[in-house]
Amino acid sequence: MRDGAATPPGERPARGRITRRWPVLVAVVLAVPVVLLLLGRFSLTPGLDDLFGEETRDRSGPALLKSVQDMHRYEGAAGNFQIVVDLEKDARLLPDAIRGTRTLYVASGSVGAYVDLGKIGEGSVTVDEKRTSATLRLPHARLEAPALDPEKSYAVSKQRGLLDRLGDLFSDNPADERAVHALAAKRIGEAARESDLTQRAEKNTTAMLEGMLRALGFQHVTVHYV
Structure with a gap:
């Protein structure tokens, strides 16, 4: 081929088109997994959760004993409770589909009632001379803090607006349920x-x-609660 001769049609232009298409192909390849992940996150396509499922591994270290306390309580009763929590949070001037959450949660927990025997003083116990009769004065029973049972508590449904779903993607603690647990x-x-x-x-x-x-x-034996 002589210098300066025209290139036959279909040779150099084809190579140039392939070169220009490389960035587009790379962008498409990188965008497809992101799009599929977003679709699965918003439950728009069933079955993607299994494809991008998470594997849980327990890498926690051993529990460390920080302190020991002697207990002087006698737990005389305990109650088991269950409640359905319906917590809804709305945003002003925005529809629920854009901003807002609603969680339906079944919570199971227990509350113990105890008498603090550690507060019995010298004058709280009276014994007669024959040591056949005894009178005790104890403080009234009190309630312990409620303890939720994570194995028997579960979320029935979670409804979140579009902005809340997007926020979960960039949150360290998505779908935080602390407010539901506290309620x-x-x-x-x-x-x-009661x-x-x-x-x-x-x-x-x-x-x-x-x-x-x-x-x-x-x-x-006589016991008074004062």
Whole structure:
């Protein structure tokens, strides 16, 4: 071929088109997994959750004992509670489809009622000269903090607006349920206060002390809660 001769049609232009297409092909290859991940995140295409599923590995270290406390409580009763929490958060001037969350959560937990025997002082126990009668003055029973059971608690449904879903992608703690747990514990605590747990705890504590003191030779045992 002579210098300066025209290139036959279809040779150099074809190579130039292939060179220019490389950035487009690379962008498409990189964008496809991202698009599929977003579709699976928003549950727009069923089956993608299995494709991009997460594998859980427990790499936690051993638990460290920080402190030990002697307990002087006698837990006389415990109540098991279950509540359905329906928590909704709306944004002003925005529809729920854009901004807002609603969580339906079934929470199971327990509350214990105890008598603090560690507060018994010298004047709290009175024994007659024959050591056949004893009178005890104890503080009233109190309620422990509600303890949620994670194995029996679960979310029934979660509805989130588009902005909330996008925020979960960049959040360190997506779909945070701390507000739901706090509300569930509060409601369970209120239900425990309205129940007869403290009265039952005092009754069972009295029965325990009466049995123990009578085994020691006391014939008459009286317990007052003050």
